[in-house]
Amino acid sequence: MSEQKGRLFIISAPSGTGKGTVIERLRQLRPELYYSISATTRKPRDGEVDGVSYYFVDHERFRELISSDAFLEYAEYIGEYYGTPKSLIQDCIYYGKDILLEIEVQGARQVMALDPEAVTIFIVPPSLEVLEQRLRGRKTESEEKLHARLERARLELEEKSDYDFVVVNDDIDRAAEEILSIIDRTGDGSLS
Numbered sequence: 001m002s003e004q005k006g007r008l009f010i011i012s013a014p015s016g017t018g019k020g021t022v023i024e025r026l027r028q029l030r031p032e033l034y035y036s037i038s039a040t041t042r043k044p045r046d047g048e049v050d051g052v053s054y055y056f057v058d059h060e061r062f063r064e065l066i067s068s069d070a071f072l073e074y075a076e077y078i079g080e081y082y083g084t085p086k087s088l089i090q091d092c093i094y095y096g097k098d099i100l101l102e103i104e105v106q107g108a109r110q111v112m113a114l115d116p117e118a119v120t121i122f123i124v125p126p127s128l129e130v131l132e133q134r135l136r137g138r139k140t141e142s143e144e145k146l147h148a149r150l151e152r153a154r155l156e157l158e159e160k161s162d163y164d165f166v167v168v169n170d171d172i173d174r175a176a177e178e179i180l181s182i183i184d185r186t187g188d189g190s191l192s
Contacts, residue, residue, distance in 0.1 A: 006034075006093040008115055009183060010101045010163075012108045013123035014153030015077075016135035018169045022123060023102055025176035030183070034092045034099045039065065042080040045140055055085070072114070075106035078148050082107065098183070105156045112162075119186045121179055122163035126170040128154070 013019035027035055039055040041062050050056045057065070062081045066074060074083030084101060092099045101111065111118060125131040131153055135146055160166050165182050169175040
């Protein structure tokens, strides 16, 4: 075991806010941060790779993983499941590695209850109009799914006050730098 426990950093944001892009930039700037890869039942988007972007599994396999208590947290989001594999997170914390968890609000609540020392960061879009433009720009969903994502985003934005920090993603580099500053400032265990 490491002399110092690893720290857990939870990053949440509504779909389309750009959290994946910000986290990718964070990982370039600070490659020693461990990034937890989630499992999901949704289909891969163009360019996504199994075991790198997500662990892509079907609904039946996901339910088997739930039954075997393999997830730190899991949640259903717009008809698909997402979950964080438990064993790797526990190992990283034990061996002193800091971990980034990119999870949605439901899952974040579960992890906050399990680990009150986790540092929580909520990424918001500059506006709901920008969020809608980003989601439409993906061209990956039907109009019905797009409206469901926008409605879900409105509800999730109401929960940002439950997080330790809120970061506006108006510029990827600036947002990534702000999150790194939070990580560095909270290294002593303070949330100032």
